[in-house]
Amino acid sequence: MKILVTGGAGFIGCNFIYYMLGRYPDYEIVCLDALTYAGNLKSLDGVKNNKNFKFVKGSISDKELVDTLFAEEKFDVVVNFAAESHVDRSIENPFIFLETNVMGTACLLEASKKYSVKRYHQVSTDEVYGDLPLDRPDLFFTEDLPLTTSSPYSASKASADLLTLAFHRTYGLPVTISRCSNNYGPYQFPEKLIPLMIVRAQENEALPVYGEGLNVRDWLYVDDHCKAIDMIIHNGRVGEVYNVGGHNERQNIQVVRTILRQLDKPETLISYVKDRAGHDLRYAIDPSKISNELGWEPETDFDSGMKKTIQWYLDNTEWIEEIKSGEYAEYSRRIYG
Ligand code: NAD
Numbered sequence: 517m518k519i520l521v522t523g524g525a526g527f528i529g530c531n532f533i534y535y536m537l538g539r540y541p542d543y544e545i546v547c548l549d550a551l552t553y554a555g556n557l558k559s560l561d562g563v564k565n566n567k568n569f570k571f572v573k574g575s576i577s578d579k580e581l582v583d584t585l586f587a588e589e590k591f592d593v594v595v596n597f598a599a600e601s602h603v604d605r606s607i608e609n610p611f612i613f614l615e616t617n618v619m620g621t622a623c624l625l626e627a628s629k630k631y632s633v634k635r636y637h638q639v640s641t642d643e644v645y646g647d648l649p650l651d652r653p654d655l656f657f658t659e660d661l662p663l664t665t666s667s668p669y670s671a672s673k674a675s676a677d678l679l680t681l682a683f684h685r686t687y688g689l690p691v692t693i694s695r696c697s698n699n700y701g702p703y704q705f706p707e708k709l710i711p712l713m714i715v716r717a718q719e720n721e722a723l724p725v726y727g728e729g730l731n732v733r734d735w736l737y738v739d740d741h742c743k744a745i746d747m748i749i750h751n752g753r754v755g756e757v758y759n760v761g762g763h764n765e766r767q768n769i770q771v772v773r774t775i776l777r778q779l780d781k782p783e784t785l786i787s788y789v790k791d792r793a794g795h796d797l798r799y800a801i802d803p804s805k806i807s808n809e810l811g812w813e814p815e816t817d818f819d820s821g822m823k824k825t826i827q828w829y830l831d832n833t834e835w836i837e838e839i840k841s842g843e844y845a846e847y848s849r850r851i852y853g
């Protein structure tokens with residue numbers, strides 16, 4: 517089986533490559549990644565000498581490059597992780613989100629159709645459902661909900677989902693879509709809540725909590741997301757959407773306090789700052805479909821996942837220092853002062 521993994525130098529993509537080559541040592545994986553600020557070849561050091569792994573630098577929006585790659589490699593399966601993925605950056609500049617997340621997906625779908633791939637899998641997000649109220653803990657996202665997006669990021673991801681489903685209905689392309697909740701784990705870029713707070717707390721820098729910190733996210737350890745995609749590309753029904761989440765809701769402030777406790781840092785580091793524009797209140801996934809149809813269950817609970825994640829950041833200061841010396845420093849200054 518030969519798989520194209522796009523965005524494999526990013527957080528979830530690189531974890532997926534490790535997961536798949538660990539589980540299926542004779543599968544071949546080609547990673548296509550543009551190496552934007554969020555992509556880091558160092559994250560793939562562990563597979564760079566694997567004879568079944570190949571890295572190609574390039575954009576999923578580059579029609580010619582994508583066409584040539586598909587013609588040469590003859591992929592069986594495409595898993596599209598490549599995206600602009602940070603909500604705050606989409607608020608600053610929406611256009612690159614449309615270019616990559618919508619046009620890039622369209623290029624991949626077109627090539628998948630032309631070269632008859634056996635499965636195109638779109639990695640989507642729970643954010644396409646908008647948000648849930650804080651005072652209705654009985655409500656969850658199910659796959660049949662309408663898409664009602666809040667940020668340019670989520671609007672671009674929802675557009676990509678609709679295009680993916682359109683390629684199935686109109687051209688019969690065998691597609692699947694997964695919509696996962698917030699991931700955490702090793703190799704996550706420190707602009708996202710959990711690694712941002714770990715990295716800043718270690719430096720005794722103020723921890724910027726948006727609003728009152730009461731917004732709720734449903735956290736899943738990254739390997740459990742990888743396992744879900746593995747199950748969907750092997751056994752999922754084409755044309756279907758699968759929600760992925762482990763019923764692990766936490767207020768942002770609870771997450772930040774957990775990190776401070778584990779690092780033995782004082783709560784005085786917490787700094788309440790201006791809220792995110794259009795800030796989604798609560799995400800909460802109903803995973804019944806993937807659980808009933810494919811037998812997926814999460815394996816890592818939040819306590820052990822957070823311990824592993826924090827330890828990874830403590831052990832990999834070189835990886836972090838390299839990021840901090842690049843574009844990140846300017847972004848950090850602009851956003852957090
Ligand atoms: P990330 O930002 O860490 O990584 C994105 C990767 O895509 C980077 O390596 C980047 O270089 C690459 N990339 C960006 N533009 C590209 C382009 N035009 N062509 C090729 N490569 C390009 O993102 P992530 O957190 O790993 O998310 C991966 C996917 O999972 C995204 O599609 C995201 O929407 C989705 N998702 C993320 C989460 C989460 O909690 N992080 C949850 C659900 C879904």
Ligand code: TDX
Nearest residue numbers: 601602603641643698707708709724725726731733768
């Ligand atoms: O500095 C911060 N302070 C803060 O309070 C940051 C960066 C975030 N937050 C809050 C905003 C959110 O309520 O923490 C929560 C999580 O924020 P992010 O890590 O930016 O994630 P979120 O906006 O929930 O989106 C994530 O989950 C779904 C990913 O970034 C998306 O790619 C994914 O699709």
